[in-house]
Amino acid sequence: MSFSNSGNTGGETVIPSSDSPSLNGVTAAIDFDEPQKSYSLLPKQNSEVPGELLEVAMGPHHPSTHGVFRMDVVLDGERIVKLKPVFGYLHRNHEKIAEGTSYLGSIPYTDRLDYLCSMSNNWGYALTVEKLSGFQVPERAEYIRVIMAELTRLVNHICLVGFLMQDMGAMGTPLMYAFREREKILDLFEAASGARMMCNYLRFGGVRCDLPKGWLDEARKVVENFPRFLDEFEALLSGNEILIARAQGVGVLGKELAVNAGITGPMLRACGVNYDIRKVDKYGIYDRFDFRVPLGEHGDVFDRYMVRVLEMRESLKILKAALRDIPEGLIVDAKAKSRGLRPKVGEAYGRIEGPKGELGFYLISDGSANPYRYRVRPPSLINLTILEDMCLGLTIADAVIILGSVDIVLGEVDR
Amino acid sequence: MIPTLEQIKARIEQSVPGARLEIIPNGSPANQPSLLVSNEHAVDVAKFLRDDSELRLDYASNATGIDWLEKVVKEKVKVKRMVEGVEKELEETVEKKTPAYLEAVYHLYSMSLKHGPIVLRLRTENRTDKTHLPSLTPIWRSCEFQEREIFDLYGIIFDGHPDLRRILMWDAFKDFPMRRDYVAPDDYEYEPTPHDAVLEKAKCHFPIVETPEVKP
Amino acid sequence: MIDEGLQNEMKKQGVFTTSLQDLYNWGRKSSVWPLQFGLACCAIEMIAASMARFDISRFGAEVFRPSPRQADLMIVAGTVTKKMLPQVVRLYNQMPEPKYVIAMGACAISGGPFKEGYNVLKGVDRYLPVDVHIPGCPPRPEALLHALMTLQKKIETDALTGEKRPRHLQADAPSEFPIPEFGEHDLVPSKNEQLWKPAPVVRNE
Numbered sequence A: 001m002s003f004s005n006s007g008n009t010g011g012e013t014v015i016p017s018s019d020s021p022s023l024n025g026v027t028a029a030i031d032f033d034e035p036q037k038s039y040s041l042l043p044k045q046n047s048e049v050p051g052e053l054l055e056v057a058m059g060p061h062h063p064s065t066h067g068v069f070r071m072d073v074v075l076d077g078e079r080i081v082k083l084k085p086v087f088g089y090l091h092r093n094h095e096k097i098a099e100g101t102s103y104l105g106s107i108p109y110t111d112r113l114d115y116l117c118s119m120s121n122n123w124g125y126a127l128t129v130e131k132l133s134g135f136q137v138p139e140r141a142e143y144i145r146v147i148m149a150e151l152t153r154l155v156n157h158i159c160l161v162g163f164l165m166q167d168m169g170a171m172g173t174p175l176m177y178a179f180r181e182r183e184k185i186l187d188l189f190e191a192a193s194g195a196r197m198m199c200n201y202l203r204f205g206g207v208r209c210d211l212p213k214g215w216l217d218e219a220r221k222v223v224e225n226f227p228r229f230l231d232e233f234e235a236l237l238s239g240n241e242i243l244i245a246r247a248q249g250v251g252v253l254g255k256e257l258a259v260n261a262g263i264t265g266p267m268l269r270a271c272g273v274n275y276d277i278r279k280v281d282k283y284g285i286y287d288r289f290d291f292r293v294p295l296g297e298h299g300d301v302f303d304r305y306m307v308r309v310l311e312m313r314e315s316l317k318i319l320k321a322a323l324r325d326i327p328e329g330l331i332v333d334a335k336a337k338s339r340g341l342r343p344k345v346g347e348a349y350g351r352i353e354g355p356k357g358e359l360g361f362y363l364i365s366d367g368s369a370n371p372y373r374y375r376v377r378p379p380s381l382i383n384l385t386i387l388e389d390m391c392l393g394l395t396i397a398d399a400v401i402i403l404g405s406v407d408i409v410l411g412e413v414d415r
Numbered sequence B: 001m002i003p004t005l006e007q008i009k010a011r012i013e014q015s016v017p018g019a020r021l022e023i024i025p026n027g028s029p030a031n032q033p034s035l036l037v038s039n040e041h042a043v044d045v046a047k048f049l050r051d052d053s054e055l056r057l058d059y060a061s062n063a064t065g066i067d068w069l070e071k072v073v074k075e076k077v078k079v080k081r082m083v084e085g086v087e088k089e090l091e092e093t094v095e096k097k098t099p100a101y102l103e104a105v106y107h108l109y110s111m112s113l114k115h116g117p118i119v120l121r122l123r124t125e126n127r128t129d130k131t132h133l134p135s136l137t138p139i140w141r142s143c144e145f146q147e148r149e150i151f152d153l154y155g156i157i158f159d160g161h162p163d164l165r166r167i168l169m170w171d172a173f174k175d176f177p178m179r180r181d182y183v184a185p186d187d188y189e190y191e192p193t194p195h196d197a198v199l200e201k202a203k204c205h206f207p208i209v210e211t212p213e214v215k216p
Numbered sequence C: 001m002i003d004e005g006l007q008n009e010m011k012k013q014g015v016f017t018t019s020l021q022d023l024y025n026w027g028r029k030s031s032v033w034p035l036q037f038g039l040a041c042c043a044i045e046m047i048a049a050s051m052a053r054f055d056i057s058r059f060g061a062e063v064f065r066p067s068p069r070q071a072d073l074m075i076v077a078g079t080v081t082k083k084m085l086p087q088v089v090r091l092y093n094q095m096p097e098p099k100y101v102i103a104m105g106a107c108a109i110s111g112g113p114f115k116e117g118y119n120v121l122k123g124v125d126r127y128l129p130v131d132v133h134i135p136g137c138p139p140r141p142e143a144l145l146h147a148l149m150t151l152q153k154k155i156e157t158d159a160l161t162g163e164k165r166p167r168h169l170q171a172d173a174p175s176e177f178p179i180p181e182f183g184e185h186d187l188v189p190s191k192n193e194q195l196w197k198p199a200p201v202v203r204n205e
Helices: A021-028 A094-099 A104-111 A118-133 A139-168 A173-193 A215-237 A241-247 A255-260 A266-270 A301-325 A379-383 A387-391 A396-406 A410-414 B005-015 B039-051 B143-154 B196-205 C004-012 C020-029 C041-049 C085-094 C105-110 C141-156
Strands: A053-058 A070-076 A079-086 A346-354 A357-365 A371-377 B021-024 B034-037 B059-068 B071-083 B086-098 B101-110 B115-123 B132-134 B157-159 B208-210 C073-077 C100-104 C132-134 C201-203
Touching: A053 A396, A070 A396, A079 A387, A079 A396, A094 A104, A094 A371, A104 A118, A104 A371, A118 A139, A118 A346, A118 A357, A139 A173, A139 A215, A139 A241, A139 A301, A139 A396, A173 A215, A173 C041, A215 A301, A241 A301, A241 A396, A255 A266, A266 A301, A266 A357, A301 A396, A357 A379, A357 B059, A357 B101, A371 B059, A379 A410, A379 B143, A387 A396, B005 B021, B005 B034, B005 B039, B034 B039, B039 B115, B039 B132, B059 B115, B059 B143, B101 B143, B143 B157, C020 C141, C041 C073, C041 C100, C041 C105, C041 C141, C073 C085, C073 C105, C100 C105, C100 C141, C105 C132, C132 C141
Parallel strands: B034 B115, B132 B157, B208 C201, C073 C100, C100 C132
Antiparallel strands: A053 A070, A070 A079, A346 A357, A357 A371, B021 B034, B059 B101, B071 B086, B101 B115
16 A cells, blocks of 8 residues: 555655545545444455454553543554544543532533633533523623633644644654743733633633733733744744655545544544634624634645644734734623523533534533533544544554544543 | 524425424523434434435534433413312312433534534433434444443443444443432542531441540 | 761761762652653643743653653552553552652542542542642642652652661562452442541541
8 A cells, every 4th residue: 555654664755645546445435324334444354364463452551642542453563454442531420520510610620621721611611501591791701712712722732733743753842842832821821810721710601800910911922922933833843854754644534524423623624624613603703803714635644733733823813803902891791690500491502613623512401500411522532433444554653643633632532 | 594493394204204203492592492303213314404405414513312300290280170069260280290211412513504503302212121212323423422422321222323332431330320310339538527418428438536625 | 877967077078978878869869750641631730840841850850751660650640530540550560669659639639529420539549559649630830849859858768777668678568559340330349448548537516
């Protein structure tokens, strides 16, 4: 197969082209109506030679699985014949606990879902409760939410790129650069909410407290300096030969399969599907900002990397506009109620475009102070549905970077 | 624009003969009513919703389970009765029992036409032995892990699912922890100052000492 | 053993003396190699502690080893679930002596915010001997550095001989702990009886 082992041979470096027919064959041959058939894509095992296949449990303690994720891999030499993800090593019963807690009491738990982007998680939950009980959000709070969510997107994407490079073998340096920038944004979060990671900042109908004095100037400084860092980062990475050799044409995902498998976020857009919930739902005040949705073409690891880098640049545009236009005013709507909230009997599904994909919350109220059903639609978990399809036939080293490019956080996968 | 749920219901009834549908209203301001589909026709209905040119619901965003226990709803009904020879209109409370069942809920969107959500509901007959539902994974692959999760946490068995195993808990685990009547293992940590129910629980497990009296 | 006063006196003259015990402990405390082992949210703060701003290498502990065979210190960074616990204990058993455990964050100490969960272990000290606890949810990187310094102080005072010598110098002390198995409703056994005894319930009546 032409997409074999790029770069590892040492001698000639074959840059695989993404339109290699065998690859497209893999993704297109899947019949959605009969999913069992998709597993018959496995290369024919040579059953006459015993002991050729090797089963490896990769994880839950493995430096490249981004936490306590496990892949049960069947290997033929170095090629992956079968891959089954195993979950549950961080199943913390968030949904069960939330059903015994008041609506307000669940906000700190949403922080710990996707622990890199607590502000976005807060927003998803607050948005759903606002839908469920019909609260309005004042103008200033909407702006603060947009600023926080976009800063979170920067934090998430920059960390992801760092980790992805670590998976490719660039030990330390890109990750250290990424964390240096992350610390600057975390300082902003800390100044606004009091906590670095677990911000617990949004409330139903607004935010918990107003921005401190001088915060906006600090934020403007960070936003102004960020493109310089991004240029430097890209100069080091985007044209890097090793990155291109490792990432281009690896882990290709087809459009139809991506849509059918419910892939969302940068991963979906890397396949070329134009679906950004900020544009589709126009929740909050996203219709006021002028930004573009970066789209990939091939749906491989490199496109996922590029889409994220471009998304950061678009986020910076939104941030600049939001920091310029933010008005004075109330931060919580007067009619909104956080403590002792008892919504009417009914249900609501709300979703936002989180940095990892569509983060949805589904709430059912039975009129009491606790939700009857509380459900999180985790983008990380559902984006893993097609992990096997992307990895089949590739080497184990490719599986590591494919997993890295999916961008999972285990707190959200297992909840 | 997406057609209303009533229009969708009429069109499904036309295209999938025999499908029994019911619109479940939603009292919240979110205004997301849902469509209850009979189990035998669920796969056909789902296929219609996915392939219909006007709906094109190609993206099943969320699939989840709900456990509804047996409920007693008290309703006031006006009854005419003969009281002491005179016909009078009296108010009586009638207790209505709704049976217990498990429910699977699907939130559908369209990525190509950018509309949604349409909410589908499937119900099992009861929550003890007849907990089978048809799997929609053959229609939408995104349900694969979510249906496994519903099986794991609620015990709904999805017929036609390619790989129905426990996903979050370990394989030897016997219970369905997200059900309302699940009792967690009694390894609850003591609290520094337990009271009421926690104190009773703590007394069974942990040694009790009297606090020495604090002398001023 | 050299008298401390004499030692100080000689230091002024430019002569440094030490004891084998001090030398041994100094070497050990200055190169604690942690296991690269993240469980949940706290792991991100652990990574942050090893990055430029907090720089754990100032304390000789920047060499995060992915293999338990090369590590001295297990930082239990995050929620330990019941499904994960057998692996955690197994990793601990695979580490060579002398080995230490830091329970980082509320979850590792007691289950923290997720204490009510059916799949959450209520404190890793039910199965493993914990040397340092760090409160916080998640603890800041500074708190991890403080815990590391606390551990270094502990290592510094270890005696080579005598009654109070640490576990790794006692031939009959356990170095491995039993690994629980998955039961039908819970882990079996639900705690290591020899290691963990519940604190008494304080009653005020």
